[in-house]
Amino acid sequence: MFSAGAGQTLLTGQSSSIITVTRMTSGNMPIQSGQWIVTLSATSGTLYSDQYCTQPITGAITLNSGASTSFYYIATATGTPTITAQATPNYAPVSTTFTINNPTSITPLSSSTGFDDASNWALGWDTWANPPWTGTTDSTHVVSAPRSATSVRSNQGAFSSNPMDATGAKYITVSFEYMVYQTSSSDFQIRYSGTTATEYMSDMWTILGANGATLGSATGGTSAYTPGGTRHQYTATITDPAAFTTYFRLSFMSQDFDSRSQVWVDNVVITIYK
Ligand SMILES: [Ca+2]
Numbered sequence: 637m638f639s640a641g642a643g644q645t646l647l648t649g650q651s652s653s654i655i656t657v658t659r660m661t662s663g664n665m666p667i668q669s670g671q672w673i674v675t676l677s678a679t680s681g682t683l684y685s686d687q688y689c690t691q692p693i694t695g696a697i698t699l700n701s702g703a704s705t706s707f708y709y710i711a712t713a714t715g716t717p718t719i720t721a722q723a724t725p726n727y728a729p730v731s732t733t734f735t736i737n738n739p740t741s742i743t744p745l746s747s748s749t750g751f752d753d754a755s756n757w758a759l760g761w762d763t764w765a766n767p768p769w770t771g772t773t774d775s776t777h778v779v780s781a782p783r784s785a786t787s788v789r790s791n792q793g794a795f796s797s798n799p800m801d802a803t804g805a806k807y808i809t810v811s812f813e814y815m816v817y818q819t820s821s822s823d824f825q826i827r828y829s830g831t832t833a834t835e836y837m838s839d840m841w842t843i844l845g846a847n848g849a850t851l852g853s854a855t856g857g858t859s860a861y862t863p864g865g866t867r868h869q870y871t872a873t874i875t876d877p878a879a880f881t882t883y884f885r886l887s888f889m890s891q892d893f894d895s896r897s898q899v900w901v902d903n904v905v906i907t908i909y910k
Pocket residue numbers: 750751752778779780781782783784902903
């Protein structure tokens with residue numbers, strides 16, 4: 637016997653909750669030992685092996701033991717896609733059907749921030765004494781002219797947006813472009829908060845995902861000062877209900893910098909799907 641779990645209702649682009657397939661005896665006892673090979677397919681959309689949906693599943697999964705394996709899913713179209721798991725040896729295929737809806741609206745507070753105005757950044761990115769990052773017109777590190785936001789050791793710390801109303805949100809997407817120089821894994825992070833605190837230091841911040849915690853380790857970091865240094869694009873989806881308050885805020889954190897370390901961020905887009 638073989639089970640794949642209940643169907644889920646999602647929006648297009650939204651990461652699913654964990655999906656687990658389990659092999660069992662005819663008496664519903666999990667089968668723990670022996671190799672089995674699982675092949676997953678979906679009538680549309682993409683299956684991923686990780687929670688943050690960065691690693692698409694492209695082939696059969698060989699498991700040498702254990703009764704279950706788990707994965708995640710993102711739909712690309714509305715409708716009722718079917719996800720099917722087949723396994724060898726000697727298991728009948730099993731399917732689960734998801735329901736995929738469109739976001740019904742997009743909050744106007746969804747915002748694109750290019751840090752281009754010298755004195756007035758959208759969403760209050762420049763109004764926090766936390767300490768604020770600064771703007772730079774160094775064109776090598778600017779995606780949208782004339783400015784990007786930047787942090788060095790002397791102004792490292794939290795760099796935050798003003799609160800946005802995310803009440804009733806289904807999910808929130810965040811994207812931005814960034815470059816790093818002489819930073820290590822945790823030196824540059826992205827975080828969010830849905831708390832009511834107005835002081836950045838007393839807020840409860842949540843690090844956004846595994847990749848969001850390690851932006852500083854991006855490849856190309858040591859060559860970012862050279863013309864054409866590597867730009868990185870980051871996109872993440874927040875599905876944590878704790879973020880869906882009237883105080884949703886996004887924050888970049890630069891920390892543990894040495895005298896050479898620097899990061900640049902441009903074109904932050906936050907979209908709240910309600
Ligand atoms: Ca810009």
